[in-house]
Amino acid sequence: MIPTTREAPADAEMPSHIYLVRAGYIRRVGAGIYNYLPLAWRSLRKISQIVREEMDAAGASELLMPTLEPIELFAGTKRDVDYGDLLFRVEDRHGRLAALGPTHEEVITDLMAGALTSYKQFPLNLYQIQTKFRDEARPRAGLLRCREFIMKDAYSFHLDLDGDAGLNATYDKMYQAYTNIFRRCGLDFSAVEAEAGPIGGSASHEFMVNCVNGEDTILVCPASGYAANVEKAEIGEREWTWDHAATEPVKKHHTPNMPGIEGVAEHLGVTPAQMLKSIVMRTTGKDPRWVVAVVRGDHEVNEGKVRDAVGAPVELAPEAEARKAGFAIGYVSPRMIDRVELTMVVDPDAVNGSAWATGSDEKDHHDTGFNWQRDLSAAIDAGKVTVAGIRNAEAGDPSPRAAGSLLEARRGIEVGHIFKLGTKYSDAMGLSVLDKSQQKRSVIMGCYGIGVSRTLAACVEMSHDDHGIVMPPAIAPYHIHIVTIKPEEDGTLDRARALAAELAARGLDVLIDDRDERPGPKFKDADLVGIPVRLTVSPKSLAEGAAEFKLRADAGKGDLVPLSEVVDKAESAILERMMP
């Protein structure tokens, strides 16, 4: 059951999607739902096996939790609301609601609340490899963003941050285990600092497979090795001063239906970098306050950084309410600080300049010639304007870790993510134990995920050529692909089978193509499927007492190797390329 096709399916665009389908690894069932055919399943089992070995070696224990999670569990942490439409909901015959598990923090915290009885049991680290469900707004790219996918998730439990039994020690162990896992899989990856995200928590790292097609951007400092994702990446020190004398008068322009930076810049004859982007936000929770974040027109506001600068969580202001408060959404300028009670934070790069283009605080109008010192001196002198780094980092920004060094941008696919959760779930769900001194203490948690099925796709994304997939030996469905030519002649098929048996006796996984096909399709299929070593057995090669040996990663036709040596050669080729 390796249904290869000559043509790519109409819905596939990315190489991993195209090749996994064409090479007969997967077939689509519905949007974001796939059959894992035998080839894919073999690879997934190999990835899972590596994950198990490293997790077990790091002291974790495997268990299996249910897919179906009663909705009440989510209500405890309000994640039924936080997750929103991302949560798959099902209703049973009694009208009771349940969710198809997108992750299992609630289930395991609930489990632990009933099973953890003493501080003496710490630390604990439990994991499972399971099918997860997320009702993605837009599933895409084959196995990369599915509604149903295979994930390894682990949860650790502690009473302290430090010490042998503490969260930090387990977190570090998981970091090392993840490094081992992805190295053993043969992936080119980076571990980067990340925002904790809606799952909550304090510290986290993402493991990204490096490839040009990646969905995520990461920034790295070549000098210090610092690496972080866009949301998290810090920017080095930037010089700034309000002291820029005005060079132009403020002039108002009619800019009908142009709320976007690009269109306005073109209309005004300036570049986006000469404009100010003023984003209206507000603090979340009770008694929200208005916050206006100002960045240069070509930059993007980073919500997390605004939060840090303001000292409170913020969100994009709902448009209707902002309008009611007097903000001309799409045409806002920093001068709103004189008209509305608000907190203003300006990015350093939006300070340096003598004549900015900005909104006019009036629908369909923009100004040119805005000058901070001249036009906003009262607020600035009163100390009402904060300057802080509040934008996403970009390639070319100064490194936060090495003076003089510049950040570089790379693309990646997230395959692993580790978090320090803290007590968010244990507090919400009443997971606590008595410590040595009879004090009731909330349990501190960590959680650690790996997208198993996504790892397969990321691997193909990282490792393919114009002919198909180039599988790393450790997770290839088979190690050796024996292609028979004219299998019915001169006992060729029997000789190929004997060779396969010898290889299998060495513990190698062998796929033998004994189809009654012409050589062309067989070679094409072999390239497509991407097994690391190809051995071609034909009457011609057998006449010389040899088989043709070729690595998938190498070009050309390969070399004739005597049958007496080919088993050793194939075995060592595989072993050499398996990471310890």
Added chain:
RNA sequence: CAGGGCGUAGCUCAGCUUGGUAGAGCGCGUGGUUUGGGACCACGAGGUCGCAGGUUCAAAUCCUGUCGCCCUGACCA
């Protein structure tokens, strides 16, 4: 959710504007010729044209509704 697009044979698609016998290539089956990088000839099987209404003598084609899918964005362990 917004914008755009697509549902016709297992796959990739044409046919629809202008209503009138259901098409091609690939794949599949049989026979033959072939046999080291997706061969050739002959014959053949295979389709409720996504679904439901409507208009019409007549609907793949026109109208309405509905479902599914894809792309860009928003969103995203």
